[in-house]
Amino acid sequence: MIVGGGVSGLGVAMRLRDAGVEDYVLLERAGEFGGTWRDNSYPGCACDVPSTLYSYSFAPNPDWTRVFAQQGEIQQYLLRTADRHGVREHTRFGAEMLDARWDDERARWTVDTTAGRYEAPVLVFGPGPLHEPSLPDLPGLDSFEGKVFHSARWDHQHELAGERVAVVAPAPRRRSSCR
Numbered sequence: 001m002i003v004g005g006g007v008s009g010l011g012v013a014m015r016l017r018d019a020g021v022e023d024y025v026l027l028e029r030a031g032e033f034g035g036t037w038r039d040n041s042y043p044g045c046a047c048d049v050p051s052t053l054y055s056y057s058f059a060p061n062p063d064w065t066r067v068f069a070q071q072g073e074i075q076q077y078l079l080r081t082a083d084r085h086g087v088r089e090h091t092r093f094g095a096e097m098l099d100a101r102w103d104d105e106r107a108r109w110t111v112d113t114t115a116g117r118y119e120a121p122v123l124v125f126g127p128g129p130l131h132e133p134s135l136p137d138l139p140g141l142d143s144f145e146g147k148v149f150h151s152a153r154w155d156h157q158h159e160l161a162g163e164r165v166a167v168v169a170p171a172p173r174r175r176s177s178c179r
Helices: 007-018 071-084
Strands: 026-028 091-093 097-103 108-113 116-120
Touching: 007 026, 007 071
Parallel strands: 026 091
Antiparallel strands: 097 108, 108 116
């Protein structure tokens, strides 16, 4: 059982299928594959890794249109590749994981989802680190009268032209050095 239909979960599912394993299920809470590349569609969203390196090694894409592919092109690559490898037929969309428990006696995982209960001897957890947007706790945000939205839930209907816009991002993490 695989939880998450983003880059990692799809990669696991495709490699299982390529290895001849057909007895698996991929649980995806959304209605489509893509994870971060499905959810983040803000203007200018693109990969910061060269596109040729952002392809699966077993499914290279020689047709990237840019050195740093944009969100829509990456999303389409993921969908095409997943469909070419037959992942969709093993996927339960709308199945958000609510709980997972290991049963020692039966040597199985029991996973409760919004679409029912599933059991499997192996559980691969791959929802990705950016799957849940988080708005910062800023003083006065609750009384702010302007429009507020997260880049992972971009409001494409809201016109930004002529508006003053603030972008709030977390402070960069400090890197530790080993000596």
